[in-house]
Amino acid sequence: MDKQQAQELIEKLFTTAFDRDSYQHFLRNLLNNYEPRDAHYTGNYIPDAFKQHINQYWRIGKYVDPEDEELDLLVVEVKSLTKLERARSSLRNFAISRLKQFEKESSLIAFYAHDDNGADWRFSFVKIDHEAYRDDKGKVRLKQELTPAKRYSYLVGVHENSHTASKQLLPILMMDYADPRIDEIERAFSIERVTSEFFDQYKALFQHLAEHLKTQPWFRRENDDASVQAVSRFAKKLLGQIVFLYFLQKKGWLGASKSESWGKGSRRFLWQRFQEVTRSGKNYYRDFLRYLFYDALANERKDQNDSGYYSRFDCRVPFLNGGLFEAEPGYDWQNDDIEIPDRLFHNGEKTKGGDTGTGILDVFERYNFTIKEDEPLDKEVAVDPEMLGKVFENMLEITERKSKGAFYTPREIVHYMCQESLIIYLDNCLNSFPESHEEIGSSQISMYGNEGLTGQLKMTATHQHIRIPKEHIETLIREGHLALENDTRVINKGRETDTYKFKLPESVRTHALAIDSALADITVCDPAIGSGAFPVGLLHEIVSARLALAPHSGINHSAYELKRHAIANSIYGVDIDASAIDIARLRLWLSLIVDEEDYDRIEPLPNLDYKIVRGDSLIGFPDGVIKDDKACKRLESIKSEFYNETDQQKRKALREQIADPLQVYLQQAEQYTGYVIDFDFELFFSEVWHEKDGFDVVIGNPPYVQIQKFSGQQVQKEWETQKYETFAKTGDIYCLFYEKGHRLLRKHGILAFITSNKWMRAAYGEKLRRFFSQKTQPRTLIDFSSFQVFDSATVDTNVLIFTKEDRSKPVRACLINHDFTRSTPLDAFTEKHSIQLDDVSAESWVISDQAHFAIKKQIEAVGFPLKDWDVAIYRGILTGFNEAFIIDGKKKDELISQDTKSAEIIKPIVRGRDIKRYSVDFSDLWLVATFPALDLNIDDYPAVSEYLRTYGRKLYQTGEIIGKDENGSVIKSRKKTGNNWFETQDQISYYKEFEKAKIVWLEMSPRPNYAYSDAPLFVLNTSYILTGKKLKWLLAVLNSEIMDFYFPLISTDVRGKTRRYIKQYVELLPVVPYTHSHAAFLELFVDFIKEVKFNKLHLQAAFFEQLIDGLVYELYFPEELIASGKDISQHIGELNPITDQMSEEEKLAVI
Secondary structure (H helix, E strand, O other), X not given: OOHHHHHHHHHHHHOOOOXXXXXXXXXXXXXXXXXXXXXXXXXXXXXXXXXXXXXXXXXXXXXXXXXXXXXXXXXXXXXXHHHHHHOHHHHHHHHHHHHHHOOOOEEEEEEEEOOOOOOEEEEEEEEOOOOOOEOOOOOEOOOOOXXXXXXXXXXXXXXXXXXXXXXXXXXXXXXOOOOOXXXXXXXXXXXXXXXXXXXXXHHHHHHHHHHHHOOOHHHHOOOHHHHHHHHHHHHHHXXXXXXXXXXXXXXXXXXXXXXXXXXXXXXXXXXXXXXXXXXXXXXXXXXHHHHHHHHHOOOOOOOOOOOOEEOOOOEEOOOOOOOOOOOOOOOOOOOOOOOOOHHHOOOOOEOOOOOEOOOHHHHHHHOOEOOOOOEOOEEEOOEOHHHHHHHHHHHHHHOOHHHHOOOOOOHHHHHHHHHHHHHHHXXXXXXXXXXXXXXXXXXXXXXXXXXXXXXXXXXXXXXXXXXOOHHHHHHHHHHHHHHHHHHHHHHHXXXXXXXXXXXXXXXXXXXXXXXXXXXXXXXXXXXXXXXOHHHHHHHHHHHHHHHHHHHHHOOOOOHHHHHHHHHHHOEEEEEOOHHHHHHHHHHHHHHHHOOOOOOOOOOOOOOOOOOEEEOOOOOOOOOOOOOOHHHHHHHHHHHHHHHHOOOHHHHHHHHHHHHHHHHHHHHHHHHHHOOOOOOOHHHHOHHHHHHOOOEEXXXXXXXXXXXXXXXXXXXXXXXXHOOOOOOOOOOEHHHHHHHHHHHHEEEEEEEEEEEEOHHHOOHHHHHHHHHHHHHOEEEEEEEOOOXXXXXXXXXXXXXXXXEOOOOOOOEEEEEOOOOOOOOOOHHHHXXXXXXXXXXXXXXXXXXXXXXXXXXXXXXXXXXXXXXXXXXXXXXXXXOOOHHHHEEEHHHHHHHHHHOHHHHHHEEEEEOHHHEOOEOEOOOOEEEEOOOHHHOOOHHHOHHHHHHHHOXXXXXXXXXXXXXXXXXXXXEEOOOOOXXXXXXXXXXXXOHHHHHOOEEEEEOEEOOOOEEEEOOOOEEEOOEEEEEEOOHHHHHHHHOOHHHHHHHHHOOOEEEOOEEEOOHHHHOOOEEOOOOHHHHHHHHHHHHHHHHHHHOOXXXXXXXXXXXHXXXXXXXXXXXXXXXXXXXXXXHOOOOOOOOOOOOHHHHHHHO
């Protein structure tokens, strides 16, 4: 089938009402060939659990792919459109039940509704996932009843377009030469590809709109920076408003006639109005959008019988409130002229993909929008609210957020972190009671079968008050949404039966009211909210759990009511970026409207000005600033009133009553501190501290930016004034966010962050590791290692969850390895692969898999850290300008011939590339050793002085710009120090150590590359030296396979497998104590290796390295090697040493 035929086939099928014959014709072309069936099931053939949803279904065929994987083909008639749209879990579970009955693992299913004659339908791919289940005890295993199959669906029918389906199914339809594999069919339902394409086009819309807005006089009122920011914010907000309305019109809320109810409006309202406006010669933005945004949607119409009717458009438009459609500050929309030409909304330009139209409406009209929030197991291949969050956050990255180290967290990670936080929170709330002890008393008698208590000690019973086992809480949070319909049916029947049993554990059902109360009472904050992914994620989890509890708690609120309550009472967020605040608020509003089902009266959106706030989370009031509690409580009362206020004038007055006192407090604090403070948590969110003394949960993905990038800036000084224990000038601001998050928590509160994992081992992370080990109880640590979590950044990450309490338990830790994929459920993977870290401290935190962890513990049990040996480690020489200070042998001879005194300060040096395993290749390079520690008078060395002066101002240590090269690049002098112009950049007070016998090694290396030298020899700053005793013993152990295995467990990758062998890590290597019996062999083999390498006998060198490895294994694992008969020391006979007095031939003869 050619491309045009395939496109026509998709267009004909997916933009019309469901027709079974057309559908089967499509399947024959999609799959090339399948085995037809005509099995019809109705009445009692429909399982009882699904009769309220399903009228009938057909099994129309079976497909076997080239790898013998089978695919079932079904058509399902659902009772109503409402069931089709809302009963997603039930329809998925029905599909699962059919797959089990017909013994298949995947299926293609057409779902259509009886009551609208299939006008809107779903084309779904369903696949049973055999991984990651938990039984009622929380154990991971396969389940037979609540199977975690995933359903991916295209929205199709008369109200939809076929752009996305065409893009993704076209390649399979055109593949006549081969039958498609089932995994290829599954990829055609990929939501990620939709997200990527939509984002690219959304980004282009933003850029085109922003370029035009720059030409408008209204945006040129201020300085250049302010103008750029105003353009960016206006463009992003305008696009966000239009996208919001695309979801709104999906619900039928826009354009209904005066006599029609909400929900009857056009699903293409914006596009139809564009056609009407432009046909009449008017401008879409000036004559339509402005009035829609800033009047119809933003102003309440109380004086009308029908407050929804908007006379200018002669149709119904809901008043939304909340500020989303308020004009930008300073923008008088009725009088200020911002012109936006119609071509930016619709045009005839061709896209790279061959579509027509690059305008805002052109692009949005091509996509399907779904008002259903993302569910992990049921995804619609369309633009959903969650996807929109990802697009928005990536939009922020295009501009300012990219430099601020902010990245969008994948939805699977958000789900996991939100669920884990809730599980710990509920466990703390419901089970955290001190142990109590009760005397058994008279009951003690019957326990022993006698009447007397003579000789018996009084017995007591210990009560630990575990009302709800944690694994039962996990079942509620992770699987409650799957149990809701089932448990409701059991309650309606009045009892459990063989067919229907409760899915929620008994302890959860018994204490449902207490759990619901705890969920209603939770407070949550994201201090770097971005697009709002985490607060929205927690909002979903809270509401999902409360809905699952409803049959047992008796609290029957709608999802909308529960969401509105949670936003009002539980959710808080802060971000330094104003656009992020706009987007986070929009996401919360969008989350509300998708669940608004009361079409008699559409509730106005709440005002989130003092829930989601712009500010710098890291800089608040320092200690000593006194807060006026009475004034704060007055503000809390006004904020509560403001949250629901809909009258524009009253809202403005209340906003001023809140903002003015807040500004006074901030200005007073500024006078006290001497720097600007624009936000303080305890001031803006004072109600949280009055009620709980902090948040229950702090969650998020704080930015990752090195603090040194702010060197010399005011903000770095301000961070220092906040007295962060974790502050390090070489550190990262996410460290400060961890500590700030800890300060924001109430006692026993939970913090869950995803950040860079560098703190676990890096030197700058020492303060943070100490902070965690001394002031928190780390609960869960997941190191993603080199697995790339973020699509848009190469950052090695980890998830850390801790509670604000003294540490008393091990840390549950998990290393993500090659078994993990993006589709792997994170909770199941961590359950299977976690280990316990018992002794976390300021030292490096290391996670490995369970087998490696056991080996690591054995190595540590035998050895002692290298830093505890009688050794010293030094870094090589930093000259600041190697071109001048490193000379070859010819120049060295020249300088000495001019002045023999020059020899005193010219020393042999090797580069990193000259350092090999066990030996060093000297390349006749020499160091002009003018170390500041020597306090030299350069005039005493005239030849050296004259030579160095030829480099002029380049040698100055002032950091000044001295010119440009022929390519226009800036030339600077060396870094500014207090040293003389002729001296090396670093002091090198330890210069005498280089004259001693030593071990040398290269910093950057994929494996251990330690070498021995007993000659005076210097190394550059890319290498290290170690001096002390028993160096050959140490060299053999450090170069061994044991240390090659151990080192990656305590260090981090730099590039690929390359690692940094810096002092911080090397000094932690556990070296086995010196043993005379083995030392004789090891030290001798070190000499042998050096000699054979000198003679380029590489095969022999490898042989002796293997012998060393075997001997070192014996030192660390003696019992294991002896038991297996693989100890080699018993087989090594008496060996003769080699000496410096021997000739090369004599040495080789001995070897």
